[in-house]
Amino acid sequence: MSELKLKDLYDGFRDPATIRMLAAQIGEEAKALHEPLRIMEVCGGHTHTIMKYGLPQLLPDNIDFIHGPGCPVCIMPKERIDHAIALARMEDTILVTLGDMIRVPGSQSSLAAERAAGRDIRPLYTPMDALKIAKENPDKRVVFFAIGFETTTPMTAALLHAVVTQKVDNLYFHINHVLVPPAIDAIMSDGQAKINAFIGPSHVSVITGAKIYAPLPQKYGTPVVVCGFEPVDVMQGILMAVRQQKEGRAELEIEYSRSVTMEGNVKAQQLIDMYLQPRSHFRWRGIGDIPDSALELRDEFAYLDAEKVFAEVLPTEPIDDHKLCICGTILKGLAKPMECKVFGTACTPNSPLGSCMVSSEGACNAYYRYAGVLG
Amino acid sequence: MCLSIPSKVVSVDREKNSAVVDTMGVKREAGLDLMEEGSVNIDDYVLIHIGFVMNKIDEEDALESLKVYHEILAKMDEEERSRVVLEDDNCENRGAP
Numbered sequence: 001m002s003e004l005k006l007k008d009l010y011d012g013f014r015d016p017a018t019i020r021m022l023a024a025q026i027g028e029e030a031k032a033l034h035e036p037l038r039i040m041e042v043c044g045g046h047t048h049t050i051m052k053y054g055l056p057q058l059l060p061d062n063i064d065f066i067h068g069p070g071c072p073v074c075i076m077p078k079e080r081i082d083h084a085i086a087l088a089r090m091e092d093t094i095l096v097t098l099g100d101m102i103r104v105p106g107s108q109s110s111l112a113a114e115r116a117a118g119r120d121i122r123p124l125y126t127p128m129d130a131l132k133i134a135k136e137n138p139d140k141r142v143v144f145f146a147i148g149f150e151t152t153t154p155m156t157a158a159l160l161h162a163v164v165t166q167k168v169d170n171l172y173f174h175i176n177h178v179l180v181p182p183a184i185d186a187i188m189s190d191g192q193a194k195i196n197a198f199i200g201p202s203h204v205s206v207i208t209g210a211k212i213y214a215p216l217p218q219k220y221g222t223p224v225v226v227c228g229f230e231p232v233d234v235m236q237g238i239l240m241a242v243r244q245q246k247e248g249r250a251e252l253e254i255e256y257s258r259s260v261t262m263e264g265n266v267k268a269q270q271l272i273d274m275y276l277q278p279r280s281h282f283r284w285r286g287i288g289d290i291p292d293s294a295l296e297l298r299d300e301f302a303y304l305d306a307e308k309v310f311a312e313v314l315p316t317e318p319i320d321d322h323k324l325c326i327c328g329t330i331l332k333g334l335a336k337p338m339e340c341k342v343f344g345t346a347c348t349p350n351s352p353l354g355s356c357m358v359s360s361e362g363a364c365n366a367y368y369r370y371a372g373v374l375g
Numbered sequence: 376m377c378l379s380i381p382s383k384v385v386s387v388d389r390e391k392n393s394a395v396v397d398t399m400g401v402k403r404e405a406g407l408d409l410m411e412e413g414s415v416n417i418d419d420y421v422l423i424h425i426g427f428v429m430n431k432i433d434e435e436d437a438l439e440s441l442k443v444y445h446e447i448l449a450k451m452d453e454e455e456r457s458r459v460v461l462e463d464d465n466c467e468n469r470g471a472p
Contacts, residue, residue, distance in 0.1 A: 008441060010381065125425070158406065258433045
């Protein structure tokens with residue numbers, strides 16, 4: 001193969017023979033592991049790949065996946081969804097957000113239910129569409145409910161840049177952008193978690209660079225391998241983690257080197273820095289409060305901040321998940337979804353009680369869909 | 376949510392600072408706001424995420440990975456063939472009906 005075709009970027013990294021070949025290599029090399037490899041894939045995109053391609057069934061018994069919190073919809077606490085609903089209920093308001101958010105229930109309602117009741121709520125393909133909607137509706141206010149990890153933050157920053165430079169005066173932002181490293185720290189810091197290796201996110205790392213995980217190997221003695229989203233990438237990444245553990249190394253490695261560098265996308269990082277600053281606290285659904293784990297608008301852009309401008313309509317009461325939900329325990333690798341009393345009975349993808357069931361990137365949801373639970 | 380799809384740049388509009396990309400046969404427009412000026416060109420492979428180009432895919436690197444997998448697979452095939460031939464050579468029931 002001398003010239004890359006677009007098709008190769010898909011098929012080449014999904015090739016069943018290559019997946020099986022890597023599975024055989026992992027099986028062989030994992031025989032020499034001193035202890036089982038309990039590997040957390042932090043990102044929901046990886047969870048999806050792992051379950052969709054049935055990778056656990058291809059791996060030896062001493063390799064176990066622990067599914068991480070990296071799904072922006074799943075970690076959104078109910079009180080923030082209630083914010084979106086309260087904003088959408090204001091007079092002459094159009095609430096816009098990325099599609100994933102529409103279905104998720106808050107404490108009493110969901111954006112989908114509000115839309116059915118006549119509120120003007122629109123899912124976006126790209127944040128830039130919010131600008132178009134604001135310009136087409138000068139007599140209304142438009143609120144962009146911004147969600148996502150580091151991957152999605154620069155797109156919000158690009159929209160902010162357009163709003164500020166074009167002096168658009170009817171578009172506001174409700175910022176819910178969260179950060180990967182503090183969440184990993186929250187899971188690892190109490191010493192209970194059974195995780196001894198990490199698969200680092202693919203596209204978060206495209207933006208931030210792999211450098212954001214540099215402290216982890218030292219802090220927790222775990223290998224960290226930044227992987228692509230395709231099944232071949234994940235298998236190759238596991239092989240790299242197995243080799244590290246076998247050789248007694250704990251290092252940061254990049255499997256996804258076709259797209260990820262150590263530095264990341266510097267222009268995107270600068271754009272984020274121009275408009276957003278660290279937020280002192282953010283409550284993660286399923287984990288709880290994590291200091292410095294999210295972003296908010298810089299003070300000079302307070303006039304665009306829906307949380308400040310419309311503070312009087314926003315509820316302030318934190319709302320926890322159902323007390324039977326064990327999502328926090330699942331995230332630490334201390335339990336599997338099936339061990340939860342309400343899994344698949346009171347808690348299903350259509351009526352999720354806890355964060356791990358909310359979207360197809362959550363651990364319980366992925367188990368429910370792909371692990372033969374449906375018979 | 377974070378799944379970005381590899382795409383190929385079909386055309387670049389410097390005026391609008393956007394590109395038209397081919398994602399498995401579907402043509403879409405994507406913003407270049409996150410990319411250094413002039414860094415994205417026709418025939419580049421890029422990742423698209425919610426309407427923006429995020430990065431350029433390193434073509435050489437992708438080819439290298441795929442080449443390594445092909446070589447290992449070819450070698451495994453060869454080993455598999457040798458094993459079959461060897462088994463046949465050592466067949467104890469040669470001449471059995």
